[in-house]
Amino acid sequence: MEHKFEKELRWDDLVEEYQTMLYRIAFSNMKNRADAEDVVQEAFLRYMKDEKPILNREHEKAWLIRTTIHICMDILKSSWHRKTVALDESLTAETRSVWLPYQIKDDRTLEAVLQLPVHYRNPIYLFYYEDYSIQEIAGVLNEKEGTIKTRLRRGREEVKKILTEGRP
Amino acid sequence: MSIQEIGTNGKEGIQGYSHKGKQKRAKGFQESLMQNLKSQEQENVSSELERPVKEVVESDAAGKSVRESVTVLRTNGNEDRANVGVAGKAARIRVNELMNREAVQTAEVRHMSYEESDNIEIAVTEGYTLKGKMEGRQVYVEAKYEDGRLEAYHVDTDKVQEHTQHRIEQFALETADSMKA
Numbered sequence: 001m002e003h004k005f006e007k008e009l010r011w012d013d014l015v016e017e018y019q020t021m022l023y024r025i026a027f028s029n030m031k032n033r034a035d036a037e038d039v040v041q042e043a044f045l046r047y048m049k050d051e052k053p054i055l056n057r058e059h060e061k062a063w064l065i066r067t068t069i070h071i072c073m074d075i076l077k078s079s080w081h082r083k084t085v086a087l088d089e090s091l092t093a094e095t096r097s098v099w100l101p102y103q104i105k106d107d108r109t110l111e112a113v114l115q116l117p118v119h120y121r122n123p124i125y126l127f128y129y130e131d132y133s134i135q136e137i138a139g140v141l142n143e144k145e146g147t148i149k150t151r152l153r154r155g156r157e158e159v160k161k162i163l164t165e166g167r168p
Numbered sequence: 169m170s171i172q173e174i175g176t177n178g179k180e181g182i183q184g185y186s187h188k189g190k191q192k193r194a195k196g197f198q199e200s201l202m203q204n205l206k207s208q209e210q211e212n213v214s215s216e217l218e219r220p221v222k223e224v225v226e227s228d229a230a231g232k233s234v235r236e237s238v239t240v241l242r243t244n245g246n247e248d249r250a251n252v253g254v255a256g257k258a259a260r261i262r263v264n265e266l267m268n269r270e271a272v273q274t275a276e277v278r279h280m281s282y283e284e285s286d287n288i289e290i291a292v293t294e295g296y297t298l299k300g301k302m303e304g305r306q307v308y309v310e311a312k313y314e315d316g317r318l319e320a321y322h323v324d325t326d327k328v329q330e331h332t333q334h335r336i337e338q339f340a341l342e343t344a345d346s347m348k349a
Binding site: 106109112113124127128129131133134135145149152153156159160163 | 281282290292293295297312314315316318
């Protein structure tokens with residue numbers, strides 16, 4: 001109960017601090033604005049309902065990212081989502097509209113990253129575009145550091161293929 | 169040990185032989201021994217003269233050709249002159265190397281965020297990211313590699329050559345230029 005109260009007090013700061021980052025992660029998986037927004041809302045709701053204590057800011061951030069990715073995966077795997085034909089919005093336009101702390105110089109590469117299979121996309125997106133370390137990504141995705149290194153390397157090769165051959 | 173001393177010892181030893189044939193063979197052996205010793209002595213002297221130049225040839229990985237070093241040996245007849253020439257040449261190489269190294273100095277990694285950076289390069293296909301921040305006359309550059317390595321540098325942009333091929337130096341110049349614009 002006490003933890004919930006602490007979280008409620010921090011609600012505004014929490015949303016302000018993580019909203020855009022979580023939205024970018026959700027969008028990189030869902031590839032459309034409406035679904036990405038739903039995912040972020042769901043992640044915040046789960047965070048508020050969760051009764052486990054949050055150890056520190058890093059733990060909090062990792063928890064939110066992990067939950068966001070899990071929600072995305074659940075939706076993408078659901079039969080409802082598979083039956084619907086979502087209109088993929090222009091990734092370039094959307095990534096420009098999403099606030100990033102820097103200007104993306106190479107749109108083609110980001111688009112190629114977003115086309116990767118999910119097991120490559122999330123490590124690559126978090127490593128390069130959200131500036132996470134391998135250790136942090138391993139924690140967020142519940143994988144070994146060696147696995148993340150391998151996925152980064154193979155994912156990079158896939159990005160090259162997409163850029164040169166135009167397909168994953 | 170000089171040649172003379174060995175020679176006299178040898179002669180005394182030869183006198184002990186009684187048979188003429190053996191004496192003849194011993195004399196031949198003595199002569200060939202003397203010749204060998206003389207040639208060895210000459211080789212030692214010449215190798216002493218060559219030593220400093222050989223060192224230069226060995227330490228020549230910095231770009232000076234071996235042929236140039238050999239020319240130094242041939243044009244400098246005595247040891248002192250050879251040393252002066254070699255020292256001068258070697259020093260010049262070191263100065264050039266230092267000039268290049270001075271522009272980029274390793275620094276402690278601060279884990280600077282993208283928000284704090286003035287310039288960012290995300291090179292997914294190359295496997296690295298670079299973050300740069302202008303700090304006075306220097307640029308602080310942090311590099312993160314695909315294998316997890318983190319490296320940081322201070323780059324003095326005044327000392328960077330205009331058409332440098334070094335990626336860290338190029339990035340530092342880009343950062344400095346972007347801040348001027």
